[in-house]
Amino acid sequence: MANKLLVPLVAVAAVFAHFVFRPRLQFGDQRRAVYNHVPGTCRAVEGVVHGSEDIVRTRDGLAFISTGVRPAPVLTPDPWYLQGVGKILLFDLKNPGDAVRELKIEPEGKSEGLEPHGLSLYENQESGEIRLFVVNHHKDGDRIEIFRYIRQSAILRLIRSVQHPLLYNVNDVVAMGTDSFYATNDMYSVRPWLKRLERFLSPCWSNVVYYNGSDAFAAADGFAFANGINAPPSGNLVYVCDTGRQAVQVFQRLVDNRLQMEREIHLATSVDNVDVCPDTGAPV
Numbered sequence: 167m168a169n170k171l172l173v174p175l176v177a178v179a180a181v182f183a184h185f186v187f188r189p190r191l192q193f194g195d196q197r198r199a200v201y202n203h204v205p206g207t208c209r210a211v212e213g214v215v216h217g218s219e220d221i222v223r224t225r226d227g228l229a230f231i232s233t234g235v236r237p238a239p240v241l242t243p244d245p246w247y248l249q250g251v252g253k254i255l256l257f258d259l260k261n262p263g264d265a266v267r268e269l270k271i272e273p274e275g276k277s278e279g280l281e282p283h284g285l286s287l288y289e290n291q292e293s294g295e296i297r298l299f300v301v302n303h304h305k306d307g308d309r310i311e312i313f314r315y316i317r318q319s320a321i322l323r324l325i326r327s328v329q330h331p332l333l334y335n336v337n338d339v340v341a342m343g344t345d346s347f348y349a350t351n352d353m354y355s356v357r358p359w360l361k362r363l364e365r366f367l368s369p370c371w372s373n374v375v376y377y378n379g380s381d382a383f384a385a386a387d388g389f390a391f392a393n394g395i396n397a398p399p400s401g402n403l404v405y406v407c408d409t410g411r412q413a414v415q416v417f418q419r420l421v422d423n424r425l426q427m428e429r430e431i432h433l434a435t436s437v438d439n440v441d442v443c444p445d446t447g448a449p450v
């Protein structure tokens with residue numbers, strides 16, 4: 167008798183748990199509050215067919231777009247996204263009538279296995295060199311690809327590929343120099359089912375890593391889900407979006423490159439990428 171009752175009870179509990187916890191399991195509580203911001207007239211740009219995770223812009227209006235990242239295993243896989251091919255696209259904001267174009271990657275074989283996520287630009291004021299830092303979820307492990315953008319031929323030439331045991335669940339990157347950067351690890355667990363558990367329990371094991379050109383260390387930790395990261399041109403502050411806490415955290419960059427929390431800006435929504443206002447350096 168007890169067994170007969172148990173079956174429907176478990177079924178009801180499972181359905182209940184599914185509805186209560188699924189949104190939280192998928193992405194924090196992002197479905198709860200939706201604010202409608204309309205920055206101006208919007209127009210669909212042709213040529214981005216498998217979504218985009220990040221977009222960065224040079225001072226003179228070239229926008230680099232990452233596309234083709236596969237959904238995290240904790241999310242319900244959408245067959246359409248699984249067909250995506252990793253690419254870096256370019257859109258010229260000064261010629262908005264043009265479509266996006268795919269940037270060629272050199273050396274050629276390096277575009278294979280590219281699954282680009284977060285992006286960051288480093289523009290050298292003196293030499294005019296543009297470097298694009300790309301979070302790459304390569305099948306053999308996460309890495310940061312550092313490219314030089316060759317304007318004349320619209321080519322991204324790989325300068326170096328940074329792999330490090332501390333770069334394991336990289337979401338976004340912010341370049342601090344020609345070879346140095348901060349990067350977010352959005353979770354600690356690497357296995358899909360452990361990720362599910364981590365997202366559910368939210369033990370705050372996500373961190374920010376600093377790479378100085380030769381070695382890396384954790385510069386800040388205790389994040390619920392460190393997502394987008396950016397820094398104003400002054401270089402003394404770092405902004406980190408914690409999706410789990412629904413806040414942008416502002417850090418002071420210390421002399422040894424560790425990050426000290428200064429304040430937290432609560433936004434009541436699941437923040438992802440953060441940009442910087444070029445005039446004021448404020449997070450936007």
Ligand SMILES: *[C@@H]1O[C@H](CO)[C@@H](O)[C@H](O)[C@H]1NC(C)=O
Nearest residue numbers: 346377378379380381382383
């Ligand atoms: C990078 O960090 C390592 C380890 O802390 C240190 O030995 C090395 O000198 C640093 N390199 C630079 C360029 O600061």
